[in-house]
Amino acid sequence: MNATSTPASTLRIVAAVPADIPTIRSLIRELAAFERLLDQAQATEEQLHEGLFGSRPSCEVVIAKLGDEPVGFALFFHNFSTFVGKPGLYLEDLYVRQQYRGQGYGEALLRHLAGLAVERGCGRFEWSVLDWNQRAIDFYKSLGAQPMSEWTIFRVTGDALTNLGTKATDANS
């Protein structure tokens, strides 16, 4: 908050607090617009508050700032490796605003999260990338990340999820 002690040129990466929710929602919508998926970005401030600070938080956010200006954010959560017996850190979204790209802020966010993963005793740090995004893939490999190419994620959503879940009652009654 003090412009003298935190010059605009110094990047700070800080854990989000409830007052950051409007900023986080703006950044998510900026990311969605950039991906031409703005119509899919339906999260409300209430939903983000519930996910981050509600009774059963399911994710965390760190915000990268230059002075008080938000430069980007990362949203992540923990998973768990049954074999290693340790939690992992999974990065769901990483975004650097267009005007701040190419200055190492994305890498700084990745390194910050890797540091959190080590600090919290995690056995792995993971994220997903689109297959055609060769520039990102090359960058991630340069950081020591390995593609888990033999695995495919399957997803059930919408009506299919409701149907699958509803029939659960029969299977257990």
Place this chain on the structure above:
Amino acid sequence: MNATSTPASTLRIVAAVPADIPTIRSLIRELAAFERLLDQAQATEEQLHEGLFGSRPSCEVVIAKLGDEPVGFALFFHNFSTFVGKPGLYLEDLYVRQQYRGQGYGEALLRHLAGLAVERGCGRFEWSVLDWNQRAIDFYKSLGAQPMSEWTIFRVTGDALTNLGTKATDANS
């Protein structure tokens, strides 16, 4: 616990309690042995207790039982969709013991978890499958799951994670 009210032929799917930890560890090691990866199954009872019931739980387990006999288990955790603004349910491991296969218990576990996902207001239910496991892929598709084929998971682990995390200090100092 009452053999009269819960005949051996009725499958029950119950949330794990701390007393189940030795059973869960056995099932994980059985799964690892089946996959010829027993050397990689290093999780101790203490680690599983920490992950499931510690100060910062990172996963949950349900156990499928016939009477008091464990038939299989599923380990899962929550993730979060930034666009939808809702948590998701991610299934990390599903295992049915060899002698109990082909009787619909795996499907019952999947349906149970889909039910939990709906109950908890999740927008999606996900898991990963090995690309060569066509039988599993066909089965998942028949349940309404869609392959997220255009995404690849990247993973940083071991020394690469330590290196990436350690340099975080420099980037933020």
